[in-house]
Amino acid sequence: MIRFENVAKTYKEGTVVALEACSTEIQKGEFVFLVGSSGSGKTTFLKLVLRDEMPDSGKIWVAGKQIGKLSHWKVPYLRRNIGCVFQDFRLLPNRTVHENVAFALEVIGRPRHVISAQVPQVLELVGLLKKKDRYPDELSGGEQQRVAIARAFVNRPLVLLADEPTGNLDPGTTRGIMRLLDRINKTGTTVVMATHDFVIVDSMRRRVVELSQGRVIRDQVRGIYGY
């Protein structure tokens, strides 16, 4: 599903190295934790998958396509196969829960009947159907993150990327989010999650890819956060 081959990425004209000779492969349906200390390149890794950044060298395949060769106007269509969740939710404050999720379908031109069918379904999945008319600031942090996940998932993407989705949340809420991601993974969606939360990583025992200074230094099938 995702394959990195010797990918290097620098910022600021090569002065800041974010990734260096990074190679790894993630299969369809896997659940992968991306760990590593601050600045090790986790966010860069995710941005490259999303083609939000371009690699300096090396090749990246996502969903069977080498995305370095993708022409500019095809990028949006790549992104429709990838869902994204961030630590800071990125919800639109002036739209309700329902509208936030529907927005993701509207802007890719889905017809209205598809939207009104799919949105309640995914809100049901994240357990927020009852709160669909609330605005983001009327929700707890965990609920907001679930809306963000619903938005990322409503288009049934092949891959779900999550960059520290529980960084702002208390331990109870964090467990709720992890259960939800687990459920989404069980529907067949590949999940890649960057995190610092060793408690989660250690308890879930999924595949762990550790980055350090832009290189993969560990790849463990049922791994833990530290060694």
Add this chain to the structure above:
Amino acid sequence: MIRFENVAKTYKEGTVVALEACSTEIQKGEFVFLVGSSGSGKTTFLKLVLRDEMPDSGKIWVAGKQIGKLSHWKVPYLRRNIGCVFQDFRLLPNRTVHENVAFALEVIGRPRHVISAQVPQVLELVGLLKKKDRYPDELSGGEQQRVAIARAFVNRPLVLLADEPTGNLDPGTTRGIMRLLDRINKTGTTVVMATHDFVIVDSMRRRVVELSQGRVIRDQVRGIYGY
């Protein structure tokens, strides 16, 4: 140093209750963890101390002054006694480490010789004297947070408020930040830190104030995160 007496605070014309009948007192030199689930009112508590928000009812004393009675133009002088650190650092990206810290002194009108004396001193304290000419994006997350702490502390405030200062950081970096806050606390500065990180709270064993739905539901001298 800080005293809340029956403080209530709502948002959006009273429809969202953030704090309700909240009373507590924090003495000079204490180190207090503010815990509670998402939306329990921790950030609101800190904003009230900073007089960034005004309470709907109740009284708040900070450094001996009842801040509800403070006239508008005196607020800046109150804030000079309070240092602030946030999860997202809030550094100025186009200024170096040294300039970021010096900025805090410049804008309150400190003369140049005071600035050139105090900034290196506090950078020494946070261990960043050697990196004083770097820009924020040339630093790791932990280093950036230490710059933020240096900026909050350079004016030797009586109180240091920290809102989830380790939310973005990996466990190793988190421990570094906590040691630094501990050292600052030992200089006599009162530290109030809102956090979700139960590992830290449980290992430091300091006073813990737990909020739930805007009320203080626990106040433990050498507390832990949960019960």
Add this chain to the structure above:
Amino acid sequence: MAISVEYVVKETTNNLWRNWMVSLAAVVTVALSLSFVGVALLFRQEVDNATARWQSGVTLAIFMNSSVTSLSNPQAKAVEDQLANMSQVSRATFCGQNCAYREYRGMFRGDPTMESAITNPSQLPVSFRIKLKHAAQAGSVGSVFTNQPGVQAIEYAKGEVEQLLKISSFLQVASLVAASALLVSSVVLILNSIRLAIFARRKEVEVMKLVGATNWFIRVPFMAEGLIQGLVGALIGCGLTSFFVSEFRKLIAQNNIKLLQPMTASAGEEVVVYILLLIFGSLVGAGGSAIALRRFLDV
């Protein structure tokens, strides 16, 4: 991918509404600057028309002494023959005392001093009115007759026409300079209003990019915003132009300002000016959007 019209209308309206102050300022500035352009263009057209009439008349007049009262006078005959033989002259007509009296009456109708001054055609001098092939030759043709017996004076029809042309070209240059400075301001204002719209919607744009909206889908509402501002400004500019010009004409007609009376433009000429203004307006709008999208919208 099709972009629904409904979506574009909704988003564009929102954008315009959110920063109505800037949108308004942009529209006002476009309108003003285009009305300057419009007035300048129409004025030019009218002055062209007016001076064309003058030019169809006489470019040079030779006034004879009061002793010469008709063409039968040999001095007049001599002038007439000379004129007939000059290749520069396209047409020469004789204006006898009756012709002069008619002209005089027309010029000073309603002015008692002047009316009572001349009560008889015999008080006025006769003259030749000459049309030249090239107006620039007026001087050389005139000089031939300067010292001719019986010739009292040579008058060149430059005075009023030239004054009119000079004042109008001065006003035109001034208003076109003002218009171009204002057009720059218009572009900046439109650019700004779009920049503010982009900024106000930066979170939405970010989400749109994340979930795979196409670049055109993101751009179109902002482009529509600029275009609408430019076009609305141009429409108001057309209105202002037509209002100003018609008020000016009314003023001239009411006050019998003779020099300016022949100034008119046909409906067709006006329409051409208005179409030009609309084209300018959309160019300004599109230009402003293009710069704003390029500089501030990273898609």
Add this chain to the structure above:
Amino acid sequence: MAISVEYVVKETTNNLWRNWMVSLAAVVTVALSLSFVGVALLFRQEVDNATARWQSGVTLAIFMNSSVTSLSNPQAKAVEDQLANMSQVSRATFCGQNCAYREYRGMFRGDPTMESAITNPSQLPVSFRIKLKHAAQAGSVGSVFTNQPGVQAIEYAKGEVEQLLKISSFLQVASLVAASALLVSSVVLILNSIRLAIFARRKEVEVMKLVGATNWFIRVPFMAEGLIQGLVGALIGCGLTSFFVSEFRKLIAQNNIKLLQPMTASAGEEVVVYILLLIFGSLVGAGGSAIALRRFLDV
């Protein structure tokens, strides 16, 4: 708390520089709009001066029949006596045939038709030139003499003066309307440039507030920005006004446009206009800043 001048200068320069396009547009618009105001004001002053001269002359003239050639004529005497007894009349002078001839020569100097038309004072009618206490009473005074024996016509000194006044007031209204619309745009542009500066520095402002900078410390650089834009705009506006007015005068002088020749303003009057423009400029700048600070700077 003292705010260091150096700090304000540095920050203001930065702000202006960062959004130079908007700053420039703001300055240009202020300059243009104030130059409209300036030209309108100076023009008004000049027209006032010009018509004051006219008004110091005659507001009403009574022309007698050609049979009346001097004051000794009883019909003329009758008119003179009546005028002497009217309280509305401030001064009445008799203009005999020599006076009329002098006036006529002066009016039509260099025009052969007219010069040759009247070669003798006896060809011209005599008249009374009347200065009234209030110009508005011209109609009522004139009507008294309409059917009086020996009176040929009553002429009101309205013709040219009134045309000049009407055209100039039309142009003034038009330019003041344009100026006020532009002033609105100027305020919005200044407001916008400050809003963008505030936005560009929102992080710094946030940090400033956190560490206890006083509100004025935060505000002053933004206010200075607006004031500078307004003042620079006003200065350029003064330059444009003076340029336009002097070019216009040159044009009139070169072309001998008689009607407009008496239009001048003293240096003192010009300076007053320029000071007014500078005051307007700073008001516009301060107004723009005030709105921007109030709406977009939360301190």
